[in-house]
Amino acid sequence: MSKNKKIFFQILLVFAVLGFLGILINNLIINLTRTGIGFNFNWLTKPASFSLAEHPLPYSPSDSYAWALFMGWMNSLKVIISSLVLATCIGTLIGFLRVGKNSFFRIITAGYITVIRQTPLLIQLMCWYFVGFLSIRNNSFLNITNILNISNKGIELFGFSFSSEFSALLVGLSIFSSAFIAEVIRGGIQSVPLGQWEAFRSLGISEKHGFIKIIIPQALPAFIPGLTSQYLNLAKNSTLAIAIGYADIYAINDTIINQTGRAVECFIILLCSFLILNLLITKIMGIIDKSIMKSRI
């Protein structure tokens, strides 16, 4: 394609995008004037007048919508960060076993990854909630004195108790993401040339030592892009919390929209929340990536 033609098509594209945006904004304005409530955020200071099952900071229905939204954001953050840690631990373990020498574990983990990746997350979450936690009949399913107690009321660990909604979401998100993370780990390890394995083996270095000292440091940079996109997915997937009644930011937004009809404002808040959260994740992973690269030379 000639240079002029290229420029022509680019200008055409810009006009198409601008036109499309114009139509959207026009529709929005028409709708807002028709409902007659206008566009503003003043309602944020009014009392929310609904109760929350879970709130990391003190909250009552007389608190403002803004505070309720903030509780939702905290709840989201809580489940996202803890799932992120748990998913990384499980995923790394599964990924290592997937490329390990033991063929029994290799087959088991391949099965795990396939089953988890090929079924919808929503169904898995429902399973963990209704078939998992809520169906536990007796007071306790697993009880290790004073350390861990799993029951239909959720998980209790070292005296901290977590609701069954939070627990189901945590387990569901972690298990789901761990299968994808395991594949990232496997890909990273397999990106290290076979010659590196042969070099440390021929020096009489054990498999374990060579794996830790030679293979992992070289696989780390290859983990980062894959892990970043899995973490972003995890954050976005956490909005499925609404399906099992966990009061995350999406669920609270939903309630507020029903009460106030402020759909446009609520979705702007929601989109911005996730944009900020995901930019934060991307930024942190970028810093980790840079420090890995720097430590190499």
Added chain:
Amino acid sequence: MKPILTAKNLTKSYAKGILALNEVSFTLDQGKVLVVMGPSGSGKSTLIRTINGLETFDKGELNVLGIKISADSDERKIQKVRRRVGMVFQQFNLFPHLSILENITLAPIQVQKRNKKEAEEYGMNLLCQMGIESHAKKYPGQLSGGEQQRVAIARSLALKPELLLFDEPTSALDPERINEVLDAMRRLADQGMTMIVVTHEIKFAKEVSDQVLFIDSGKILEISSPEVFFSNASHERSRKFLNQIN
């Protein structure tokens, strides 16, 4: 003469039907240099890699430095061999995330539990022998191919091996870098190191080796002195091969 290595009827196939090694038997005495030659895919790498257990074999027996290895030997026995046999690869295979000196001291510290200072002193000593002591703090990516290969040789010497294996050590190098590596190998041979070298470098083979082993389709066709092999090879296949690479 004390045999360092004895191979008896070594046989291996990767896929069914094709033999990478076919009843390979030979002996190597202490202080001798054996050059392995043969066409591409003849089994040279396979042969040299079975000696330190990078490849397993199906039948036959190996005796490396008095350690008997058979088809069903376990990892621990093979590790014993690896601690006493050094290996140098065509692609150098240096550890890119470690400095040159760390590349060399890793195995002595991890495997032989030497203290760091002692290992570093000996490592610097080896780098001096290879003429690259000024690069000790650099990383592999900052060195030329010839320098990297000399680091790899120094690394393989760090455990004070009794046998060194070279798999086409100069094939990945620019022509003007080949001699610096061959010279380092020549000095090792002069110091009495026992070596097995897969190479196409005829000049090196003529001047340094004590024996030339010619292998084709996994079978040893002849083992002779370099004088005989290069002027009067007994086998038709060897003569044809020599004509091709000359």
